Amino acid sequence: xxxxxxxxxxxxxxxxxxxxxxxxxxxxxxxxxxxxxxxxxxxxxxxxxxxxxxxxxxxxxxxxxxxxxxxxxxxxxxxxxxxxxxxxxxxxxxxxxxxxxxxxxxxxxxxxxxxxxxxxxxxxxxxxxxxxxxxxxxxxxxxxxxxxxxxxxxxxxxxxxxxxxxxxxxxxxxxxxxxxxxxxxxxxxxxxxxxxxxxxxxxxxxxxxxxxxxxxxxxxxxxxxxxxxxxxxxxxxxxxxxxxxxxxxxxxxxxxxxxxxxxxxxxxxxxxxxxxxxxxxxxxxxxxxxxxxxxxxxxxxxxxxxxxxxxxxxxxxxxxxxxxxxxxxxxxxxxxxxxxxxxxxxxxxxxxxxxxxxxxxxxxxxxxxxxxxxxxxxxxxxxxxxxxxxxxxxxxxxxxxxxxxxxxxxxxxxxxxxxxxxxxxxxxxxxxxxx
Amino acid sequence: xxxxxxxxxxxxxxxxxxxxxxxxxxxxxxxxxxxxxxxxxxxxxxxxxxxxxxxxxxxxxxxxxxxxxxxxxxxxxxxxxxxxxxxxxxxxxxxxxxxxxxxxxxxxxxxxxxxx
Numbered sequence: 001x002x003x004x005x006x007x008x009x010x011x012x013x014x015x016x017x018x019x020x021x022x023x024x025x026x027x028x029x030x031x032x033x034x035x036x037x038x039x040x041x042x043x044x045x046x047x048x049x050x051x052x053x054x055x056x057x058x059x060x061x062x063x064x065x066x067x068x069x070x071x072x073x074x075x076x077x078x079x080x081x082x083x084x085x086x087x088x089x090x091x092x093x094x095x096x097x098x099x100x101x102x103x104x105x106x107x108x109x110x111x112x113x114x115x116x117x118x119x120x121x122x123x124x125x126x127x128x129x130x131x132x133x134x135x136x137x138x139x140x141x142x143x144x145x146x147x148x149x150x151x152x153x154x155x156x157x158x159x160x161x162x163x164x165x166x167x168x169x170x171x172x173x174x175x176x177x178x179x180x181x182x183x184x185x186x187x188x189x190x191x192x193x194x195x196x197x198x199x200x201x202x203x204x205x206x207x208x209x210x211x212x213x214x215x216x217x218x219x220x221x222x223x224x225x226x227x228x229x230x231x232x233x234x235x236x237x238x239x240x241x242x243x244x245x246x247x248x249x250x251x252x253x254x255x256x257x258x259x260x261x262x263x264x265x266x267x268x269x270x271x272x273x274x275x276x277x278x279x280x281x282x283x284x285x286x287x288x289x290x291x292x293x294x295x296x297x298x299x300x301x302x303x304x305x306x307x308x309x310x311x312x313x314x315x316x317x318x319x320x321x322x323x324x325x326x327x328x329x330x331x332x333x334x335x336x337x338x339x340x341x342x343x344x345x346x347x348x349x350x351x352x353x354x355x356x357x358x359x360x361x362x363x364x365x366x367x368x369x370x371x372x373x374x375x376x377x378x379x380x381x382x383x384x385x386x387x388x389x390x391x392x393x394x395x396x397x398x399x400x401x402x403x404x405x406x407x408x409x410x411x412x413x414x415x416x417x418x419x420x421x422x423x424x425x426x427x428x429x430x431x432x433x434x435x
Numbered sequence: 436x437x438x439x440x441x442x443x444x445x446x447x448x449x450x451x452x453x454x455x456x457x458x459x460x461x462x463x464x465x466x467x468x469x470x471x472x473x474x475x476x477x478x479x480x481x482x483x484x485x486x487x488x489x490x491x492x493x494x495x496x497x498x499x500x501x502x503x504x505x506x507x508x509x510x511x512x513x514x515x516x517x518x519x520x521x522x523x524x525x526x527x528x529x530x531x532x533x534x535x536x537x538x539x540x541x542x543x544x545x546x547x548x549x550x551x
Contacts, residue, residue, distance in 0.1 A: 013482060020489070024462050024514060025481035031463035052480020060486055 002042055009049050014060045147193060151179040153380045154197055154219055161388045162217065167208060174204040190221040190383055202405040213402035215312055215374040217388045237263035242273050249427050250274030253283040257290030257347045260297060267294055271301045275330050279427035283339040285365055285416060289346025292318035299351060300324045302360055304332035309354040312374040312402055314391040335430055336361045337423040341416050345369035349403050356408060357398045362426060363410040365419040370407035444529035447487040450477060452496060452518055452526040459500055461513040488516060496522030
């Protein structure tokens with residue numbers, strides 16, 4: 001009976017303790033039991049054991065793991081979690097920061113060939129190397145090695161990054177096949193090469209079932225790496241003309257949507273300047289894009305309630321609705337004419353596309369560029385970059401799913417030089433009818 | 436795993452070190468020696484004894500040693516322990532610390548009779 005009670009109490013000790021010292025503890029108790037006989041001593045022994053059990057359960061911490069015991073047999077211990085010491089935390093934080101800095105320095109985020117395109121000797125005996133007198137645009141693609149490197153990098157990007165794996169593979173295979181068949185052999189400049197690759201991406205994507213206008217990827221010729229990237233600094237925030245034409249027609253010529261951080265107030269004043277016009281013409285023929293926020297701000301003046309503007313970019317920072325009505329705006333119900341051309345691109349097309357889908361404007365001029373620029377941008381080398389749709393595009397409620405490659409068709413197709421006059425005539429005609 | 440701090444040395448650990456000063460002992464012998472040297476006031480249970488032994492091993496104050504000759508033992512499975520030089524030093528420092536405490540207590544005249 002006594003033995004059973006002792007064995008039972010020993011089983012209540014912490015598992016880690018029993019695993020390490022069970023045999024020793026048993027031996028100790030048997031030794032004591034052998035020397036401490038009689039009811040009183042046995043009772044004292046059980047009391048001691050019970051008290052020791054409580055204390056050990058509250059204070060026991062397991063031994064440090066060892067790779068081998070003295071008998072040389074391997075052991076596999078499980079480390080019990082302990083609260084890290086402050087000095088260990090500090091050392092860990094410092095080490096992590098050093099590692100991050102090291103990785104950042106050693107592994108620049110360049111997936112593709114880090115060196116500029118090698119223009120070494122080609123099999124076709126074409127001009128090679130960076131020769132004096134060649135323009136940057138020419139030398140960039142001179143030689144089959146240069147073109148092949150760009151096309152291979154674009155293909156690799158499509159394989160790795162396009163959100164639909166199967167389509168990315170097909171597009172990449174198609175581009176490499178085009179290159180192999182000599183489709184790009186005659187191209188001499190960077191912009192030409194980018195345009196041709198973009199045509200092929202779009203044509204192939206249409207052939208495999210991607211809806212017209214939906215963005216897949218696009219290649220852009222950046223020029224020299226040293227060239228500044230980003231919106232140019234312009235004191236007028238790219239507002240080239242702010243005027244009121246005869247018959248009270250407001251006229252804005254806007255060549256870019258500059259960052260709201262420095263142009264929000266300028267845009268507000270420009271819209272206020274034409275606020276009392278009976279009609280408004282916004283000339284976007286030379287507007288190559290910019291910041292969607294500024295486009296959204298200007299669009300806000302043209303509605304009397306919040307209007308949804310579709311943004312093809314996933315996780316876009318631009319709000320989905322205009323901040324309409326804008327206090328004091330008298331333009332919400334006035335006719336608006338947008339002048340467009342093949343140079344109207346990117347954020348300008350976002351502006352034009354949405355106002356067209358909302359049937360809020362009349363578009364006069366030429367078809368827009370069809371440059372959605374909706375993808376995540378990646379450098380290919382010093383001269384080329386590309387945007388890729390890395391995640392599925394947001395749901396688009398409109399029947400025309402975008403403007404990539406196809407551009408936005410004007411309501412009134414006229415030559416560039418005539419666009420303003422035609423828009424004025426339309427505005428005046430409408431004003432007469434309304435009187 | 437963090438090592439147990441031994442400043443001051445816990446009473447059980449100190450008693451075990453003192454028990455091992457004269458000779459190598461196994462667990463039960465240590466318990467008996469501690470009971471003797473404490474006048475019967477301290478009886479170490481298995482949990483207290485072996486957790487203290489473990490902490491002393493980790494601190495390097497004692498080591499596990501091979502058994503004395505088989506003729507001297509009746510169970511070859513017992514583990515014997517020996518105090519190290521570091522253990523002796525730690526025991527001495529702890530004794531000096533307690534001596535300081537005693538001096539303080541003596542100066543305050545709060546000790547009486549045989550303990551002084």
